[in-house]
Amino acid sequence: MSDPERTARVKKFRRLPIDGQSLKRLIEAGLIWLRTNQEIVNSLNVFPVPDGDTGTNMTLTMQAAWNEVKDSGVRNLGEMAALISKGALMGARGNSGVITSQILRGFSRSVNDKATLDVETLVKAFGEARDTAYKGVVRPVEGTILTVIKEVAIATEAALGPVKDPIEMLEVAVKAADEAVKKTPDLLPVLKQAGVVDSGGKGLFFILEGMLRHVYGDSLETPTMSLQPMSAMNLQGALEEVEEGQDYEIVVDFVPLGELDLGSFYGRLEEMGTSIQVGEGEGMYRMHIHVPTEKRYEPIDYIMGIGTVTKVAIENLLAQMEEIQKSAQIKFATVEPGNIAVVVVSPGQGLSKIFASLGVAAVVAGGQSMNPSTQDILNSFENLPTDKVIILPNNKNIILAANQAKEVTVKKVFVVPTRTVPQGLTAMLALLPDGDLEAVAEKMIKAMSAVKTGEITIATRTVEIDGVSVKDGQVIALLDGKLALAAESVEQGVMDLLEKADAGGYELITLFYGAGMAHAEANRIKDVIRGKYSNLEIEVQEGGQPHYQFIISIE
């Protein structure tokens, strides 16, 4: 909409009294705008939280409010507000939905006896909405939707006087909500850690902004161009969602020449492909897109025209998909009767494949927080055509079950007490299938101590162990099973861990990346390591293990 058109529209709004029907339209606009941006709100959820779908819950709550009034012809403001409040109450979903319904309830009670909305009424209603929202909880958590409605109430109260009409006041409210949302990470550390703003607060902002966009006559159907912190970009799980025309994944890091115009940037990218994400951090931008084969260089060429490209990552998603489907079948070593069979416990598909390639006869799925039973281990080798078996538990909590399996079988079993996956892999190198069982097991035990194991994961609670204090959600690194350090990012965790392990004095570092880690990201970290340890051999392998971003072998 052009500026003169917009001005005319706003003027018209200013002239007409805001009655029940106008309020109904505003609620509808709030709902549509929230629904349009629902996924943005959902994506702000901090893992792990119990209320995991804020955007959906708030949208359903607003939808219920709208359903209550959509056929109503009521002109009186108070009556309309009461209907909206009732609808929201009946349809409130989840924590954020309940708070939304309370905000509407407070608003509604405040305008109860008004036929139309003037500026004083609006400000009073925001105040009442805040008071009602805060009454619903014993221990209000700041940095949430509650803070946002509070800041809106404060800002509108302060603006009363100079600001003389409700539309202008709505502008004040939207601006205050926007600022309050941006401040939420300072009030709630868990948000800061995750690099996001509060989801419920953002949802409330969208509702208010939708109302204002309706007044301006702006589109409510196209989602906001979003620029997220780089750390919050979700570049994982891309393979599960590959569709027609998404043959290549392109990630470009760049520094724009001037101010980046998000609108035209998105517009141009949308012509090329899908799954567009743009992230920002420390003056750098990262763009992610899926494009068809013939357009695989277009985003790079385009971005080179508007800035300095620092790094490009291209992945052939189609080929990777085929690879994955092909490799789902693991080929284990066939055991000759009388030879030694090795059975391992493996926490991930990728690791199982590597073990199989080293001559393992069978794999038992298991690892951290998913310990296999004695029976599982027993089943894995009972039917092998040999009576000589070596078990590699690869986790300290599974050694016991492996030993029990040894007790209950008639076969001759040795448990080589490997406590980590890298120990198991190193031990496998000492396997001689037709050797003497005891001698081979001895050799394996000797071999496994030559490797150091690093593990990178996310802390699930705040704790202090061995003088290392760790906050819930922080990246932590374990060296040979002991908590070694905490870090702010996976990359930093890996680097600090290698430092601590004196990696410089070794020859080979292998990174086994976990199920939640993108291949491109693992490769990027490999490059960072190479930058520091240029004399070492560095390999990246798909481990597929859950919980651990990386299992690292240093030998």
Place this chain on the structure above:
Amino acid sequence: MGEETTTLGGIHISPTAVATIAYHAVLQSYGVVGLAPKNLADGIVSTITREPLRGITVRYKGEDIDIDINIIIEYGTRIAAVAESVASAVRFHVEKALGLHVNSVNVHVAGLRISDSD
């Protein structure tokens, strides 16, 4: 069962500890304005208690934990939605802190507090 045997010895987690975790989860849940004593004999005078064990019962059944919570909800909120988020918040926080499986969380709405009638 709240007990775990490690190579170093046993760890026992008392019901009070579980109740305390649940208590904090409850008080941060939107819509809950207080906990109520388990029964009237427990305290007719104080309907809103600040003491976790007064409104929360924790029972161990084998490996599982069962938690009963008596809450007072703000009038005007959707009670079903509030109770549901209380149950999921309590389950989440107890399982996260203790690593033990919570079998059931039963939420009893013992009363409503009316701050503003409509």
